[in-house]
Amino acid sequence: MPIFEKSSERSITRAIISEFAKDMEKFSDTDVIVIGGGPSGLVAARDLALKGVKVLIVERNNYLGGGFWIGGFLMNTITVRAPAQKILDEIGVKYRQFEKGLYVTPGPLACSKLIAAACEAGVSVLNMVSFDDIVLREKNRVGGAVINWTPVALLPRQISCVDPVALESKIVIDATGHDAMVVKKLEERGLIKTPGFGAMWIEKSEDAVVEHSGFAHPGLIVIGMAVSTTFGLPRMGPTFGSMLLSGRKGAQVAYEHLKGDKD
Amino acid sequence: MSTSRATKTELKRIDLYSSENPVASHLDGVREYLSSLFPTVEVEIRPCLLRATKSKIVDTLAGRLASARMRNPASRVQDFVPMYGEVEYEKRTIRGSATVGGVVYDASKVAAAAGSLLKSHDSLETASLVFTDRLVSTYSDDDMRHHLRTVVCGFPGVLSISGIYEAPARPREYYFAKRQLKAESAGDLALAELEQAFRDEFIDYGDPRAAEALKGLSLQAVMFHLSLEPFCGDSRCRLFNAHWQKDLIASQIVSGRLCDKHEEIVKKLSKKPVLSW
Numbered sequence: 042m043p044i045f046e047k048s049s050e051r052s053i054t055r056a057i058i059s060e061f062a063k064d065m066e067k068f069s070d071t072d073v074i075v076i077g078g079g080p081s082g083l084v085a086a087r088d089l090a091l092k093g094v095k096v097l098i099v100e101r102n103n104y105l106g107g108g109f110w111i112g113g114f115l116m117n118t119i120t121v122r123a124p125a126q127k128i129l130d131e132i133g134v135k136y137r138q139f140e141k142g143l144y145v146t147p148g149p150l151a152c153s154k155l156i157a158a159a160c161e162a163g164v165s166v167l168n169m170v171s172f173d174d175i176v177l178r179e180k181n182r183v184g185g186a187v188i189n190w191t192p193v194a195l196l197p198r199q200i201s202c203v204d205p206v207a208l209e210s211k212i213v214i215d216a217t218g219h220d221a222m223v224v225k226k227l228e229e230r231g232l233i234k235t236p237g238f239g240a241m242w243i244e245k246s247e248d249a250v251v252e253h254s255g256f257a258h259p260g261l262i263v264i265g266m267a268v269s270t271t272f273g274l275p276r277m278g279p280t281f282g283s284m285l286l287s288g289r290k291g292a293q294v295a296y297e298h299l300k301g302d303k304d
Numbered sequence: 305m306s307t308s309r310a311t312k313t314e315l316k317r318i319d320l321y322s323s324e325n326p327v328a329s330h331l332d333g334v335r336e337y338l339s340s341l342f343p344t345v346e347v348e349i350r351p352c353l354l355r356a357t358k359s360k361i362v363d364t365l366a367g368r369l370a371s372a373r374m375r376n377p378a379s380r381v382q383d384f385v386p387m388y389g390e391v392e393y394e395k396r397t398i399r400g401s402a403t404v405g406g407v408v409y410d411a412s413k414v415a416a417a418a419g420s421l422l423k424s425h426d427s428l429e430t431a432s433l434v435f436t437d438r439l440v441s442t443y444s445d446d447d448m449r450h451h452l453r454t455v456v457c458g459f460p461g462v463l464s465i466s467g468i469y470e471a472p473a474r475p476r477e478y479y480f481a482k483r484q485l486k487a488e489s490a491g492d493l494a495l496a497e498l499e500q501a502f503r504d505e506f507i508d509y510g511d512p513r514a515a516e517a518l519k520g521l522s523l524q525a526v527m528f529h530l531s532l533e534p535f536c537g538d539s540r541c542r543l544f545n546a547h548w549q550k551d552l553i554a555s556q557i558v559s560g561r562l563c564d565k566h567e568e569i570v571k572k573l574s575k576k577p578v579l580s581w
Contacts, residue, residue, distance in 0.1 A: 054494055140493045141493070159323065175445060187554075233387055233388070234385075234387065235385075235387070236373070236375045248403065248405050248406060249406025249407070252393070252396075252402045252403050252406065253389070253393050253406070255389065255392055255393065255396065255402075256388065256389055256392045257387065257389035257392075258387075258388050258389065259387065259388065263389065271387075271389060272387075272389065272390070272393075273375065304485075
């Protein structure tokens with residue numbers, strides 16, 4: 042007696058293609074595209090999905106979570122400063138207090154729970170897909186993202202005919218970390234000029250990342266470490282509280298904007 | 305302004321514009337202090353000038369504040385077109401949905417932005433003191449870099465509340481020890497212990513001494529309005545321009561009074577506060 046039900050290679054292939062094609066059709070026009078599936082992107086996507094917003098995460102790796110799997114120096118203890126532990130409470134991550142206001146938890150636990158929480162909230166994911174360019178609309182408003190399979194970037198230069206596709210959205214969120222890839226595309230076009238590092242008030246930089254999370258350009262919200270690059274805040278150490286709260290702030294700003302569009 | 309315009313003008317009002325997140329006792333103390341020194345002058349606490357709800361004011365003010373950002377500590381703030389995101393951030397701070405922090409602003413541009421909102425801007429009978437939680441700086445030609453400021457005298461005068469904690473330097477030993485801890489990747493607890501060890505030597509956030517210091521710092525802004533001479537060289541006088549926290553504490557907390565010379569000047573002004581420039 043076999044363990045599994047009978048099926049065929051043909052059926053399995055059809056199942057993959059038809060379901061993925063359905064998803065791709067759905068993705069082609071969505072409310073919010075989050076570029077980057079690290080902690081800030083996951084929190085933003087989850088918060089929006091819980092409010093009924095159609096959200097797609099575009100992640101260039103095959104795994105979500107970014108640097109949230111590990112803490113500093115490749116050691117997989119995650120540190121979170123109060124009040125960001127409340128987000129860990131929401132997604133059921135156990136942690137312990139290391140010292141007053143500083144909490145620790147294993148990276149694999151926190152990261153896997155956050156990914157699960159985002160997916161369960163209804164967030165769609167395109168992994169192994171890289172952000173290639175921005176879609177610009179009237180008055181240079183960002184209106185979507187051009188994407189391609191990540192392995193395409195690794196093809197020999199002779200193979201240059203693998204064109205990307207474009208997805209439309211009302212808002213794009215740049216959650217690509219220090220690279221700030223979406224912002225950089227605007228900068229390449231001369232549509233934005235970031236101030237560069239060094240002029241910020243270093244003692245308050247973690248707060249400033251959260252407070253500056255929001256629109257950097259019409260149609261484009263920045264969260265996480267992309268905020269640091271965009272607004273010239275200093276780089277920060279391996280603590281994730283501001284990443285989680287920045288994601289939440291970005292989601293709030295996006296939701297208010299979308300609500301305003303509907304009103 | 306011409307000299308003839310100012311001469312014989314009598315100060316009749318001092319408007320204290322609250323900071324973005326005011327501590328009630330701060331400005332109450334300043335009002336009482338200034339009222340006691342200038343009994344003929346009406347001293348009033350007014351709402352924050354850098355907060356607004358009307359879209360037109362929010363938009364204009366946000367643009368001006370975003371353009372006032374100090375982007376490079378080693379050069380004067382040039383005219384630049386701020387990023388959309390910087391203007392949006394300022395809109396949130398003006399509406400009160402984002403906390404001020406992490407940004408240093410050029411003091412003269414903040415003063416100009418605030419001044420443009422003042423109806424009394426052209427009247428020297430009113431001294432306007434704009435309190436803010438924003439950090440402000442001025443550029444010095446002496447060492448060609450920006451310096452954080454607590455009081456920036458002018459019309460209006462700008463007083464940075466966060467500047468009380470951040471602008472005057474803490475003891476050198478504190479900075480050495482802090483650098484050492486950072487090099488050792490010490491945690492927040494070790495840094496908190498360091499702050500505790502030096503707690504009497506600087507005024508930190510939440511320190512009740514800030515309210516007392518603010519009184520003397522406000523007087524400096526008023527003295528500028530009256531005489532264009534806000535400071536005194538005596539480190540035990542409340543008009544001493546402190547660049548170190550120890551001097552701030554010595555002049556505003558330990559001494560807490562004016563030197564004999566300024567005691568006399570203020571005594572005369574208390575009867576009739578006439579502008580002398």
